[in-house]
Amino acid sequence: MSSTIADKPGRSRPAASADDRPRAAERILNSARDLFYRQGIRAVGVDEIVANAGVTKPSLYRSFSSKDELAAAYVRRYEVEFWARFNGAIGEDAADPKAQLLDYLDNLALRSITPDYRGCGISNTAIEYPEPDHPARLAGESHKAKLRARLQQIAVRMGARDPELLGDGLMLLIEGAFASGQIFHGPGPSGNVARAARVLIAAATA
Amino acid sequence: MSSTIADKPGRSRPAASADDRPRAAERILNSARDLFYRQGIRAVGVDEIVANAGVTKPSLYRSFSSKDELAAAYVRRYEVEFWARFNGAIGEDAADPKAQLLDYLDNLALRSITPDYRGCGISNTAIEYPEPDHPARLAGESHKAKLRARLQQIAVRMGARDPELLGDGLMLLIEGAFASGQIFHGPGPSGNVARAARVLIAAATA
DNA sequence: CAAGCTACGTACCGATCGGTAACATTGTCA
DNA sequence: TGACAATGTTACCGATCGGTACGTAGCTTG
Numbered sequence: 001m002s003s004t005i006a007d008k009p010g011r012s013r014p015a016a017s018a019d020d021r022p023r024a025a026e027r028i029l030n031s032a033r034d035l036f037y038r039q040g041i042r043a044v045g046v047d048e049i050v051a052n053a054g055v056t057k058p059s060l061y062r063s064f065s066s067k068d069e070l071a072a073a074y075v076r077r078y079e080v081e082f083w084a085r086f087n088g089a090i091g092e093d094a095a096d097p098k099a100q101l102l103d104y105l106d107n108l109a110l111r112s113i114t115p116d117y118r119g120c121g122i123s124n125t126a127i128e129y130p131e132p133d134h135p136a137r138l139a140g141e142s143h144k145a146k147l148r149a150r151l152q153q154i155a156v157r158m159g160a161r162d163p164e165l166l167g168d169g170l171m172l173l174i175e176g177a178f179a180s181g182q183i184f185h186g187p188g189p190s191g192n193v194a195r196a197a198r199v200l201i202a203a204a205t206a
Numbered sequence: 207m208s209s210t211i212a213d214k215p216g217r218s219r220p221a222a223s224a225d226d227r228p229r230a231a232e233r234i235l236n237s238a239r240d241l242f243y244r245q246g247i248r249a250v251g252v253d254e255i256v257a258n259a260g261v262t263k264p265s266l267y268r269s270f271s272s273k274d275e276l277a278a279a280y281v282r283r284y285e286v287e288f289w290a291r292f293n294g295a296i297g298e299d300a301a302d303p304k305a306q307l308l309d310y311l312d313n314l315a316l317r318s319i320t321p322d323y324r325g326c327g328i329s330n331t332a333i334e335y336p337e338p339d340h341p342a343r344l345a346g347e348s349h350k351a352k353l354r355a356r357l358q359q360i361a362v363r364m365g366a367r368d369p370e371l372l373g374d375g376l377m378l379l380i381e382g383a384f385a386s387g388q389i390f391h392g393p394g395p396s397g398n399v400a401r402a403a404r405v406l407i408a409a410a411t412a
Numbered sequence: 413c414a415a416g417c418t419a420c421g422t423a424c425c426g427a428t429c430g431g432t433a434a435c436a437t438t439g440t441c442a
Numbered sequence: 443t444g445a446c447a448a449t450g451t452t453a454c455c456g457a458t459c460g461g462t463a464c465g466t467a468g469c470t471t472g
Contacts, residue, residue, distance in 0.1 A: 024420075040334055042248040046460060056421050058462075067460065124333050126389045128246055130324060144389050168395035169402035175385040175395075176378030183332045183350050189374035189381075196375035196406065203409040230449065252430060262450060263431075273430060 025063035027053040032074050037121045041071050041128055041136070071125065072135035078121040079143045086147075090154065097157045098201055101170070105194035108174070112181030112190035119178035147171065159205050166204040173197050231269035233259040238280050243327045247277050247334055247342070277331065278341035284327040285349045292353075296360065303363045304407060307376070311400035314380070318387030318396035325384035353377065365411050372410040379403050 031053035035044040046067055050057050064070040089104035090097065111117060118124065122140040129137045151174075152167030160166040177190035184190070237259035241250040252273055256263050270276040295310035296303065317323060324330070328346040335343045357380075358373030366372040383396035390396070 039336060040248075042246075042334070045458070047458080057460090058422095059420060061461065062419080118336060119333070123385050123389065127325070127330050127333050127385070128248070130245060130388070141389060141391070144386070148390075148395060165398055165401055165405070168398040169379070169405065171386060171395040172379045172382030172399055172402060173375070174382065176380065176382035179329050179333070179381040179385050180350070180377060182336065183329065183347060184354075185347070189354060189377040192371055192374040193378055195371055196378060199371070199375065199409045200402065200406060203405045251428075253428085262452095264433090264451090265449060267431065268448080 024053070024055045024059040027055055028060050028063060028070070029073055029077060032070055033077060033121075036071065036074050036125075037078075037118055038116075041074070041125060046070075068135055071129075072139050075122055075125055075136045075139040075143070079139070082120075082122070082143070086150075094157070097154050098205075101154055101158075101201075102194055102198060105174075105177075105197050108177055109191050109193050112177050112193070113184075113187045115185070117181045119182040120175075123175060123178050155204070158201060160201075161204060166200065169200045169204070170197055173200070230259075230261045230265040233261055234266050234269060234276070235279055235283060238276055239283060239327075242277065242280050242331075243284075243324055244322075247280070247331060252276075274341055277335075278345050281328055281331055281342045281345040281349070285345070288326075288328070288349070292356075300363070303360050304411075307360055307364075307407075308400055308404060311380075311403050314383055315397050315399050318383050318399070319390075319393045321391070323387045325388040326381075329381060329384050361410070364407060366407075367410060372406065375406045375410070376403055379406070 028049060032044075032049050035049055035052060046057060046060055049070075050060050060070065064073060085107075086104060089107065090100040094100045112119075122143055125136050126140045126144075131137065148167065148171050151170045152163050155163035155166035155170070158166070173193050173196055177193040180188050181190035234255060238250075238255050241255055241258060252263060252266060255276075256266050266276070270279060291313075292310060295313065296306040300306045318325075328349055331342050332346040332350075337343065354373065354377050357376045358369050361369035361372035361376070364372070379399050379402055383399040386394050387396035
């Protein structure tokens with residue numbers, strides 16, 4: 001996958017040390033994931049990342065060529081987690097895509113009204129980095145294009161008259177929940193994302 | 207309004223110079239508005255702001271106590287511009303709130319698919335500053351609460367059966383357009399925001 | 413054992429960050 | 443003319459930024 005992360009070195013197990021604690025690169029990416037998601041990428045310095053990971057700075061730059069590349073690795077990893085959750089709720093061969101999508105949205109609604117909710121790490125990253133050639137943004141754009149296509153495909157399987165319109169409507173609701181979920185304190189508009197989607201789906205498939 | 211900005215000093219016109227060029231505080235806020243919106247707040251240094259404004263750093267700190275306060279002033283100013291646009295499309299006493307809201311959304315759809323679209327400066331700011339007591343975030347949260355209430359009020363006037371649900375659905379679509387409009391390159395999901403809203407409104411008022 | 417390699421740490425770099433102190437200049441008004 | 447408000451000028455501060463040169467511990471293999 002990502003050539004940025006050191007994979008099997010010479011032969012057999014290198015096993016960093018006698019203990020089986022994860023290798024530096026993985027600890028760094030774990031640390032970056034938490035800090036980037038919670039505070040934003042620009043708000044977190046590389047010193048904080050390595051301190052939180054229990055490693056030192058050169059270890060970071062041996063596995064990642066720059067902070068920008070680490071941010072891109074963070075986005076790619078976030079995408080894996082996203083699809084795990086999404087596909088966990090909505091199987092590719094779902095018998096009832098509508099019910100499964102609404103399951104996902106119910107879950108999103110619940111998460112989005114928790115106090116420390118921070119929305120989608122990928123959307124947030126794209127907002128932090130408008131430069132069109134930033135590696136993290138490029139990874140994020142590719143992910144969002146996949147999600148849009150996937151929602152359109154689900155709309156087809158739900159029998160929508162205009163699948164592009166329904167897919168985009170669902171995409172807007174989801175992105176809206178990502179954003180407003182981290183702006184409102186108590187239960188905000190994102191708490192109604194599943195209900196709004198239900199209305200949209202019903203109207204689009206009636 | 208904002209006590210951060212120097213307002214009428216002694217009496218009559220102070221008029222900084224013989225020329226009628228805007229005062230330093232206003233030039234700085236103009237400069238910050240453009241740079242913050244286009245690049246994000248954390249990405250822009252105060253040196254760049256003052257250079258772009260044609261003033262010097264001490265002038266900035268005479269009118270704004272910190273960069274964070276300047277960011278808050280930027281949000282408040284952005285809010286004024288937002289309501290000018292919104293209320294320009296949707297009068298408080300609109301005869302046909304549905305048509306006027308769809309007008310606004312048509313316009314939003316058009317803007318959101320332009321190449322350099324950067325979404326809502328206030329949403330972006332809230333995403334950049336998750337700290338709950340940051341002055342710019344506080345100003346942004348207050349604005350979004352007002353917008354939510356306004357959309358709910360419009361939903362009432364449209365005769366929605368469940369105005370909170372319709373208002374929140376519209377809010378999610380709008381925030382979704384803000385976000386995805388700056389993620390997708392060509393025409394993305396945000397291009398369908400007005401159509402999706404039309405479907406939602408029709409179903410909610412049928 | 414000694415070479416060689418991998419994985420890591422110590423210490424440091426120049427640049428930039430937000431912010432300030434002290435003083436000079438200009439225009440307005442009384 | 444003299445006080446005042448507003449801005450510019452210059453130089454500086456400590457902190458933090460992303461990034462790196464270089465040394466070293468420990469395992470593996472001849």
